[in-house]
Amino acid sequence: MNDFIYNVAVWAIPVVLAITLHEAAHGYVARMFGDPTAHMMGRITLNPLKHIDPVGTLLVPGGIVLMNAITGASFPPFGWAKPVPVDFGRLRKPKADMLWVAAAGPASNFVQAIVWALLVGFLVRMQGSPDSFWFDLAQRGMLVNVGLMLINLVPVPPLDGGRIVVSLLPLRQALAWSRLEPYGFFILIGLLYFGILDYVLRYVAQPILSFLMFFTGL
Numbered sequence: 001m002n003d004f005i006y007n008v009a010v011w012a013i014p015v016v017l018a019i020t021l022h023e024a025a026h027g028y029v030a031r032m033f034g035d036p037t038a039h040m041m042g043r044i045t046l047n048p049l050k051h052i053d054p055v056g057t058l059l060v061p062g063g064i065v066l067m068n069a070i071t072g073a074s075f076p077p078f079g080w081a082k083p084v085p086v087d088f089g090r091l092r093k094p095k096a097d098m099l100w101v102a103a104a105g106p107a108s109n110f111v112q113a114i115v116w117a118l119l120v121g122f123l124v125r126m127q128g129s130p131d132s133f134w135f136d137l138a139q140r141g142m143l144v145n146v147g148l149m150l151i152n153l154v155p156v157p158p159l160d161g162g163r164i165v166v167s168l169l170p171l172r173q174a175l176a177w178s179r180l181e182p183y184g185f186f187i188l189i190g191l192l193y194f195g196i197l198d199y200v201l202r203y204v205a206q207p208i209l210s211f212l213m214f215f216t217g218l
Contacts, residue, residue, distance in 0.1 A: 029101050150205060159188070
């Protein structure tokens with residue numbers, strides 16, 4: 001039981017931070033480009049209670065941690081928060097600015113991954129041994145943020161990657177691609193179920209994690 005509580009703690013803290021800062025970044029950049037919707041609704045905040053989705057923030061990551069504890073697997077938990085409301089029509093250049101608003105979330109996760117990597121390096125130098133709660137927390141912080149960044153960059157709307165593709169495509173193709181949005185969640189589940197996304201994520205994540213090790217100084 002103590003091991004389970006420990007695992008919940010070292011996963012829950014970076015997951016909640018990763019999701020909260022991800023959503024706040026969307027709202028902040030949207031305000032920079034002319035849409036104050038998230039600001040007016042109080043969603044540009046680091047208060048996780050404003051962003052928690054019962055299923056995506058609690059049930060799904062918690063279920064993954066539980067399954068890891070039961071099966072002995074080490075699959076990084078992932079989840080989602082309540083999407084920050086963005087009225088793309090209020091952006092100064094809606095199609096072009098959509099790219100920056102969408103990219104803000106994954107960018108925030110990449111920055112967080114670097115911060116966690118710096119903490120890993122600091123702890124190793126200070127403690128000389130990686131056997132500590134804070135080291136485990138920092139290590140999982142790297143994994144969670146890289147995983148969340150890559151999942152959100154899958155080029156299927158309404159994921160951030162899908163928004164970026166819509167922003168970059170010519171108008172006709174962009175409209176066609178945006179029509180995938182009602183089916184985006186089911187496409188993502190299918191990619192996960194058949195192991196396609198897992199394979200791609202592992203293939204892409206490894207060089208990113210290797211790059212992050214540079215920031216540890218080890």
